[in-house]
Amino acid sequence: MGEAEFLFLLTGLKWTVLLSLVGFAGGGICGLAVALMRSSGIAPLERGTAGYIALFQGTPLLMQLFVVYYGLALVGLKLDAWVAVAIGFTLHASAYLGEIWRGSIEAVPRGQTEAAKALSLHYVARMKDVILPQAIRISLPATIGFLVQLIKGTSLAAIVGFTELTRAGNIVSNQTFKPLLVFGVVGILYFLLCWPLSLYGAHLERRMAVAAR
Amino acid sequence: MNYRLDFTPVIEGLPDLLLACLGTFGLALGGMALAIVIGVGGVILRDSRIAPLRWLVKGFVELVRNTPFLVQIFFIYFALPLAGVRLDPTPTAILALGINGGAYAIEIIRGGVQSIGKGQIEAGLALGLHRGQVFRLIVLKPALRAIFPSLTSQFVLLTLTTSVCSAISAYELTSVAQRIESESFRSFEVFGTITLFYLVISWVMMRFFSAISQRYFSYPVK
Numbered sequence: 001m002g003e004a005e006f007l008f009l010l011t012g013l014k015w016t017v018l019l020s021l022v023g024f025a026g027g028g029i030c031g032l033a034v035a036l037m038r039s040s041g042i043a044p045l046e047r048g049t050a051g052y053i054a055l056f057q058g059t060p061l062l063m064q065l066f067v068v069y070y071g072l073a074l075v076g077l078k079l080d081a082w083v084a085v086a087i088g089f090t091l092h093a094s095a096y097l098g099e100i101w102r103g104s105i106e107a108v109p110r111g112q113t114e115a116a117k118a119l120s121l122h123y124v125a126r127m128k129d130v131i132l133p134q135a136i137r138i139s140l141p142a143t144i145g146f147l148v149q150l151i152k153g154t155s156l157a158a159i160v161g162f163t164e165l166t167r168a169g170n171i172v173s174n175q176t177f178k179p180l181l182v183f184g185v186v187g188i189l190y191f192l193l194c195w196p197l198s199l200y201g202a203h204l205e206r207r208m209a210v211a212a213r
Numbered sequence: 214m215n216y217r218l219d220f221t222p223v224i225e226g227l228p229d230l231l232l233a234c235l236g237t238f239g240l241a242l243g244g245m246a247l248a249i250v251i252g253v254g255g256v257i258l259r260d261s262r263i264a265p266l267r268w269l270v271k272g273f274v275e276l277v278r279n280t281p282f283l284v285q286i287f288f289i290y291f292a293l294p295l296a297g298v299r300l301d302p303t304p305t306a307i308l309a310l311g312i313n314g315g316a317y318a319i320e321i322i323r324g325g326v327q328s329i330g331k332g333q334i335e336a337g338l339a340l341g342l343h344r345g346q347v348f349r350l351i352v353l354k355p356a357l358r359a360i361f362p363s364l365t366s367q368f369v370l371l372t373l374t375t376s377v378c379s380a381i382s383a384y385e386l387t388s389v390a391q392r393i394e395s396e397s398f399r400s401f402e403v404f405g406t407i408t409l410f411y412l413v414i415s416w417v418m419m420r421f422f423s424a425i426s427q428r429y430f431s432y433p434v435k
Contacts, residue, residue, distance in 0.1 A: 058415040060376035062387065063408040070400040074216055148279065155281035159380060166283055179291035187280045187288060194279035 001181055005172045009182075012168025013189050019164055020151045022086045027093020027150075034098025036127070039105045049098065056095030062156050064092050069160050085157045089150065096146050104139035105131060141208065144201035148194045155190075165189060222397035223406050226389075233389035234410060240306055240385050241372040247311025248371065252318025259323060270319065277316035283377055285309055290381045306375070306383035314371045321367060325360035326352075358430040365422040369415050376411070386410060 038049040056064065068088040072079055079087075108131050116126040158167035169186035173179040223230075259270040277285065286309040293300055300308070329352050337347040379388035386407055394403040 055412065058373075058412045058419075059408050060373040060387070060411055062376045062379075063404060063411060066404040067401065067408055070404060074401050076216075152279075152281040155283040156377065158283065159377075166281065166287075169284070169287075173291075180288065180295060183284055183288045183291065187276075187284050190280045190284060191276065195275065198275070198279055 001172065001176050001178060001185070005176060005182075006185070008172060009165065009168050009185060009189065012163060012165040013193075015163065016151065016154050016165040016190075017193070019082075019086060019089065019154045019157060019162075020147070023089030023093050023150055023154070024147055026086070026090030027097050030090060030094030031097030031101060034094055035101035035105060038098060038102040053095045053099045056092055057099070061092055061153050062159060064088055065156055065160050081160065081162045085160055085162045089154065089157075092153070093146070093150055096149075097143065100142045100146060101135065101139055104135040104142075107138050108134045138208075141201045141205040144197055144204070148197050148201070151194055151197075152190065218402055219399055220402050220406070222393055222399045223402050226393040226403075229389055229393070230386065230407065230410070233384070233386045234414065236303075236383075236385040236389075237372070237375050237414065240303070240310060240375040240378060240383065241368075243307035244310030244314050244371050244375070245368050247307065248314030248318045248368075251311060251315025252322045255315060255319035256322045256326060259319060274316045274319050277313055278320075282309070282313050282374055283380060285313060286378065286381055302378075302381045302383040303385075305381060306378035306385075310371055310375065310378070313374070314367065317367050318364065321360050321363045322356075324363075325356040328359045329356055354430075361422075361426055361430055365419075365426075368422075369418050372418060373411060373415060 034049050034052065037045040038053070040046060065085060065088040068091065069081075069084045072084050072087065112130055112134065113126065116130045121130065154164055155166040157164050158170065161167075163171070165186055169182050173182040176182065255270050255273070258266045261267060286306065289309045289312070290302070290305050293305060333351050333355075334347055337351040338344075342350070375385050376387040378385055379391055382388050390403050390407045394400050397403070
């Protein structure tokens with residue numbers, strides 16, 4: 001494996017990072033909406049989002065990507081593989097983040113909501129200024145944990161045909177006939193991406209465990 | 214667009230697909246069994262007196278948990294023949310699932326063991342229980358109770374991950390679906406249908422685990 005092949009892997013890494021970022025950002029925005037609906041106290045909204053979350057947590061990510069990928073083509077949307085895959089990851093992330101954040105919103109002590117209501121704060125101010133800032137702190141370790149899961153999950157885009165790091169590895173390994181070396185390097189690149197995040201998440205978790213004592 | 218859904222290939226392939234569900238179950242069961250073995254063994258080594266063993270287990274857990282399963286399965290798939298081991302794709306997939314699940318199991322089981330306070334064990338001995346009774350009544354059951362929810366949800370995740378094993382064409386639901394899809398080009402119908410299969414599989418597993426949990430791990434109500 002020469003310099004050119006390694007550079008090709010790095011191009012793949014770039015797409016992995018971009019796809020993860022887009023999925024995380026899109027999933028974050030939609031996931032916030034899911035979390036707010038899931039904890040809104042309005043029965044149809046709660047049931048609907050509960051079903052949405054169960055659907056995504058009960059099926060393989062690979063199937064979600066396949067169904068979104070072919071489903072979008074079916075309704076006549078001629079989309080780039082890149083866009084279709086990004087939509088798939090956004091939906092996937094929105095369900096998982098929605099569930100994580102619902103948990104954190106509900107973990108904020110009830111007294112906070114009651115105090116905000118007593119101060120006659122309306123829903124938006126109550127959420128934006130009182131509940132969510134505390135919920136975000138609580139959710140941080142789990143959110144980072146999911147980000148790592150999402151980065152690893154983007155490798156499945158390779159099976160759908162999007163050239164990110166894993167598929168770049170496939171291509172290079174087919175050219176060089178050195179699969180062990182290539183996938184070893186690919187694994188190390190993923191590790192370098194994910195490990196610092198995992199360490200940071202574990203650090204936050206420990207700190208919060210100490211604070212809670 | 215004037216696309217008409219056509220489920221004929223799915224209906225014709227239904228026996229194959231249902232049979233492939235057994236393949237998925239096989240992969241999942243094999244993976245879980247191996248994961249438990251690696252998990253328990255890993256926990257014992259993780260807290261051993263020999264420092265290099267501890268580092269080895271720690272490194273293994275970090276490495277597996279921070280790389281994608283797809284890369285792991287490719288690596289194992291290509292590494293085994295070089296190590297002189299000839300394995301079919303399906304046993305290779307079980308091995309990969311077990312190694313992946315095992316790394317998560319080590320962390321989960323370790324948390325369970327640590328949740329048992331030393332004072333509990335001492336109290337048991339002080340009450341005149343045998344070492345075996347202390348282990349069975351005071352260590353094992355509460356530890357199992359503590360790890361059961363996270364371990365079983367990890368197992369459901371492992372079962373869903375079996376779909377990735379289609380990448381090395383192991384025998385399971387997704388690879389059979391891909392074959393039917395490549396013959397009929399009814400991609401959405403085929404994958405949509407087996408997505409529902411997976412939903413049912415994971416739902417049944419969750420019900421099964423929660424039934425076990427209620428039967429064996431609920432606190433006695435007086």
